Amino acid sequence: MSDKIKYTDAFDELQQIVLDIEDGEISVDELSVKVKRASELIKICKEKLSSTEEDVNLILKELEE
Amino acid sequence: MSNSPKIFTLKQVVTSVRKTIEDRYANLYWVKAEMHKLNQFPSGHCFPELLQKENGKIVAQISGSIWKHNFERINTRFIEVVKEPIKDDTTLLLQVKVNFHELYGLSLQIMDIDPNYALGELQKEREDTLRRLQKEGLINKNQGLDFPVLPKRIAVISAESSKGLSDFMQVISKNPWNYRFFTMLFPASLQGDNAARSISDQLERIHRVKHHFDCVVIVRGGGGEVGLSCYNNYSLCKNIASFSLPILTGIGHSTNLTVAEMISYRNAITPTELGDFLIQAFHNFSVPVKNTIKRIKASSLVITSEAQLRLKSESKLFKNVVKQTVMQNKQIVNSSLKELASSVKFSVLHQQNSIRKNEQGVYRNARFLVSNQTSELGKLNVSLPVVVKAKFLSETNKVINIAQSIRLMDPINVLNRGFSITLLNGKTIGKNNKVKNGDLILTKTATFNVKSKVEITENNE
Numbered sequence: 138m139s140d141k142i143k144y145t146d147a148f149d150e151l152q153q154i155v156l157d158i159e160d161g162e163i164s165v166d167e168l169s170v171k172v173k174r175a176s177e178l179i180k181i182c183k184e185k186l187s188s189t190e191e192d193v194n195l196i197l198k199e200l201e202e
Numbered sequence: 203m204s205n206s207p208k209i210f211t212l213k214q215v216v217t218s219v220r221k222t223i224e225d226r227y228a229n230l231y232w233v234k235a236e237m238h239k240l241n242q243f244p245s246g247h248c249f250p251e252l253l254q255k256e257n258g259k260i261v262a263q264i265s266g267s268i269w270k271h272n273f274e275r276i277n278t279r280f281i282e283v284v285k286e287p288i289k290d291d292t293t294l295l296l297q298v299k300v301n302f303h304e305l306y307g308l309s310l311q312i313m314d315i316d317p318n319y320a321l322g323e324l325q326k327e328r329e330d331t332l333r334r335l336q337k338e339g340l341i342n343k344n345q346g347l348d349f350p351v352l353p354k355r356i357a358v359i360s361a362e363s364s365k366g367l368s369d370f371m372q373v374i375s376k377n378p379w380n381y382r383f384f385t386m387l388f389p390a391s392l393q394g395d396n397a398a399r400s401i402s403d404q405l406e407r408i409h410r411v412k413h414h415f416d417c418v419v420i421v422r423g424g425g426g427e428v429g430l431s432c433y434n435n436y437s438l439c440k441n442i443a444s445f446s447l448p449i450l451t452g453i454g455h456s457t458n459l460t461v462a463e464m465i466s467y468r469n470a471i472t473p474t475e476l477g478d479f480l481i482q483a484f485h486n487f488s489v490p491v492k493n494t495i496k497r498i499k500a501s502s503l504v505i506t507s508e509a510q511l512r513l514k515s516e517s518k519l520f521k522n523v524v525k526q527t528v529m530q531n532k533q534i535v536n537s538s539l540k541e542l543a544s545s546v547k548f549s550v551l552h553q554q555n556s557i558r559k560n561e562q563g564v565y566r567n568a569r570f571l572v573s574n575q576t577s578e579l580g581k582l583n584v585s586l587p588v589v590v591k592a593k594f595l596s597e598t599n600k601v602i603n604i605a606q607s608i609r610l611m612d613p614i615n616v617l618n619r620g621f622s623i624t625l626l627n628g629k630t631i632g633k634n635n636k637v638k639n640g641d642l643i644l645t646k647t648a649t650f651n652v653k654s655k656v657e658i659t660e661n662n663e
Contacts, residue, residue, distance in 0.1 A: 145351050148487065155494050158501040165509045168502055175498055182491045186484055189384040191355050196386060196411050 144185040151178040213304065220302040227300035230313055236293040237266070246270030252296070252310060258327075258431065265309045267301070272313060280317040288315065291431070293326070295319030328434040331461045335436075340443040344467045347448050350416040353483050355384045357408045357415045357447075359401055361392050366423025366452065366473035373477025381484040386415075392422040392453070398435035405441050412447055419480075420462075421473040422453040433460030442466055452476030617648035 154175045157163060163171070210218075235252040242248045247270050254262040268276065280288050288294075297314035335341040356374075360367040367387070374383045388404040391397045401420065408418055432438065433453060439461045442449050448467035452475060453460070463469035470476035609615070613623065623646045629635045637643065637659055645652040 144487075148351065148491070151491065151494055155497050155501075158498055158505070161501070161505065161508075163505060165506060168505050172498060172502060175494070179491055179495060182487070185352060185354075186488055187380045187382050189354065189382045191384040191386075191414050193386055196414050199411050199414075200407060 144182060147178045147181045147185075151175055151182065154178070216302075216304045220304060223300055223302045223308075230297050230299055232316070233296050233298050233310065234293065234319070235262075235264075235266075235296055235310075237288070237290065237296075239290045240288055242273070246273065248273050250312070255431070258435075265307075266296070266298070266312050267309050268312045276312075276315045280315060282317075291325070293319075327431065328461055331434050331436045331439050332464070335439060335443055335461070335465060338440075340440060341465055343443045344445060344449055344465060347446075347467060349448050349467065349483075351483075352487050353416045353448075353480050354382070355414060355416045356386075356480070357388055357418045358385050359388050359390050359404045359408075359418060359420045360422065362387065362389055364392065364422055366392075366421040366454070369423060370419070370421045370452065370473035370477045373474055374480055377481050377484075379481075379484070379488070381481065381488075383480065392420075393430060393432065397432040398438040401432075402438055402441045405445055409446065415447060417448045417450060417467070418445065419450045419476060420453060420466075421451075421476060423473050430454065430460055433462035435462075438462060439465055450476055450479070614648065617646065620648075622647045 154171050158168065158171055235254060238251040238253055240248050240250050248266075248268040250266045250268070252264050252266045253260050277288055295316035295318075296310070296312050297316070298310040298312055301309050301311040303309070332341065358367065358370070360370070371385065374381075374385070388408055390404045391400040405418070408415065430453065433451075442462055443465045450468045450470070451463045451466040452470040452473040453463065454472075459469070468476075468479060470479055617623070624631055625644045625646070626635050626637050626641055631637050631643070637656055639656050639659060641656045643654055643656060645654065
């Protein structure tokens with residue numbers, strides 16, 4: 138579930154950044170910082186879509202316990 | 203041969219059966235039966251499966267038939283009364299004629315359906331389950347869960363050989379967007395009497411490892427429509443409703459929703475549609491992320507171009523202001539220069555005038571001083587000889603007086619008056635030049651010098 142929190146947070150933060158930027162009340166200096174952060178978050182989000190982290194053997198082991 | 207049994211042809215037998223049945227069941231009967239499937243053919247005739255269940259088990263089953271003209275009449279009235287068309291899996295009160303055909307066998311020809319008896323036993327079980335879940339507050343429980351933003355990790359309850367499972371896996375594993383799902387199969391019996399127990403057992407297993415999963419799907423397909431009543435089973439439906447992960451169902455093409463499908467987080471008519479739903483969840487995450495990129499690009503462009511524009515206009519303004527200020531200052535400098543020049547000119551003129559005035563004053567004063575001094579000198583010239591003469595006279599007199607005094611003080615004059623001077627060794631006799639007996643002394647008078655030897659000395663003191 139910690140994984141879920143991570144990408145939800147990443148997505149929420151990304152949305153907030155977009156809102157901040159679209160608000161227009163932002164300096165060019167701040168913009169470059171925000172855009173940099175946004176591109177990191179986008180990368181995280183994209184990775185989440187195309188990766189799996191679960192291990193069937195581990196789950197089977199837990200079921201046997 | 204007389205003992206040999208009588209042999210009938212098959213036709214004789216079935217014809218005899220038909221005649222017997224026709225004689226025995228000459229009337230029309232009202233029969234309560236569950237119509238499992240209406241089975242309407244393109245011709246318009248229907249060949250429904252009729253059955254009866256006891257305690258969830260089928261205890262009687264027979265084929266039925268409704269001829270097209272009968273069905274149209276029956277269905278129209280049914281819709282009028284029930285406000286719904288005749289559906290599968292409903293228990294109906296049917297007016298039937300027992301029919302036997304040499305080729306097609308026994309069937310019940312349905313002459314009429316009592317629309318007021320529209321709720322079948324399956325429906326009743328369904329209603330009962332729904333009512334109980336409602337009463338226990340479970341009916342919307344699974345639907346009230348938060349659905350994961352990305353339903354990536356899926357516990358699949360299905361049968362290995364199920365067509366529904368392969369359809370589902372096909373959709374989610376071969377998607378062209380490279381979305382990756384993690385799936386793990388929890389095999390279960392999907393229809394029939396064992397299904398409810400079997401599915402519940404797998405839910406129990408999933409619950410033990412639920413932290414590895416985002417949701418559960420129950421997929422089934424490819425089998426018949428018979429045996430789906432397990433999805434109305436109260437205990438299975440209760441387990442689904444109260445499960446801690448969202449449960450998604452895609453259990454077949456049933457038009458009559460089972461309770462399990464109604465109370466699950468989400469129901470899809472087919473496993474394929476269920477797979478599409480999960481893909482859509484990924485889209486719902488991915489598309490906003492992609493849009494985010496577009497939105498950030500667009501807004502950034504606006505912000506930077508606005509800043510550029512502002513800079514441009516500011517610099518233009520700045521240029522103008524500078525230009526204006528320079529011009530103003532130039533004017534100030536120019537006018538100051540003029541002022542300075544005229545004031546310098548004035549000042550020089552003033553100074554020149556004052557110098558000229560002073561020059562005249564100096565001349566005048568000098569001349570006055572010179573003439574003054576000249577007249578002073580003239581006066582001095584006159585007075586000087588007089589003063590000098592007087593001074594000379596007075597000094598001459600003084601000299602004369604002094605000379606007279608000096609003359610009077612000359613010892614000669616004293617000697618002339620009868621006095622003499624006695625010297626011992628050239629010096630006058632006194633304390634410092636004491637005279638002894640036998641000393642040769644010189645006595646000077648005005649006219650003579652007398653040398654004498656001392657015989658007697660007496661001290662006068």
